[in-house]
Amino acid sequence: HYCFWFSPLCTPLMANFMQHEDGRGNLIRLGREEKKELLSICEKLEKKTVEGDTISAFSAAIAMLDLCRKGLSEEVSSHPLPPALLTVISRMNEDFGNIQSIDELCQEYFISHSTFLRMFRRYLGVSPHAYLEARRLAVARKLLKEGRSVSEIADLTGFADVSAFIRLFRSRFA
Numbered sequence: 001h002y003c004f005w006f007s008p009l010c011t012p013l014m015a016n017f018m019q020h021e022d023g024r025g026n027l028i029r030l031g032r033e034e035k036k037e038l039l040s041i042c043e044k045l046e047k048k049t050v051e052g053d054t055i056s057a058f059s060a061a062i063a064m065l066d067l068c069r070k071g072l073s074e075e076v077s078s079h080p081l082p083p084a085l086l087t088v089i090s091r092m093n094e095d096f097g098n099i100q101s102i103d104e105l106c107q108e109y110f111i112s113h114s115t116f117l118r119m120f121r122r123y124l125g126v127s128p129h130a131y132l133e134a135r136r137l138a139v140a141r142k143l144l145k146e147g148r149s150v151s152e153i154a155d156l157t158g159f160a161d162v163s164a165f166i167r168l169f170r171s172r173f174a
Contacts, residue, residue, distance in 0.1 A: 028071040038067055084109065085119050089131075096135045097158040102128045137172055140165065 030038060045060035081089070088109055092099065099105065105128070106116050120128045136157040143153045151162050159165035 028068050030067070030071040034067060034071060038064065041067065081123050082119065084111065085123060088116075088128075092128075092132055093135060096132060096139070097156055099132060099158060102132070133168070137169060140169060141173065 041060050041064045045057055045064065048054075048057035048060060088105055088111075091105070091108075102116065103113060105111075106113050111119075116128055120126060120131060124131060126134075136159065140153050140157045140159075143156065144150075148156075150166065154162045154165035157165070159168075
C-alpha cells in the first residue's frame with residue numbers, strides 16, 4: 001500500500017480523485033507493470049525534488065497522478081461503503097489521537113472484531129489498524145513540517161510513547 005499526500009492547493013490536479021461521493025471510488029488498482037512504473041516515477045520525483053529541479057519534479061508528479069487515475073477501480077466504485085463503515089471511518093479520521101484500540105471501536109459500534117476486519121479488508125484493502133496508523137502518521141508528518149516537537153506530536157496523534165512513534169515514522173519515511 002502506498003499513501004501520497006498532496007496540498008489542498010492541488011485540488012485542480014486531484015479532480016479525478018475527489019469527484020466522487022464518500023465511500024465510492026476509494027481504491028486505485030494497478031497491474032504489476034504499472035506498479036513498477038509508479039515506483040520508478042516516485043524515485044524520479046524524490047530525486048528531482050532533492051536536486052531542486054522543480055519542473056522535472058512537477059512533471060513526475062503529473063505522470064504519477066495520470067498513472068493512478070488510470071488505475072481508479074471501477075469495480076470498487078460501483079459498490080458503496082456500508083453506512084456503518086463510513087461512520088467508523090469518519091470517527092477514525094476525526095478522533096484518531098484518542099482511539100486506544102480497534103477493540104474500542106468494535107465495542108462502540110457493536111461490531112465483532114472479525115466482521116470489522118473483514119469490512120476493512122473488503123472495502124479498503126487494509127486492516128483497521130493499518131488505516132489508523134496511516135492516518136496518525138499523515139498528521140504527524142504535517143505537524144513535523146510545522147515545527148512541532150516530537151513528543152508533542154506523539155501525544156497529539158495517539159502514540160503510546162515517543163520511541164514507538166519514532167521507530168514507526170522512520171520505518172515508513174526513512
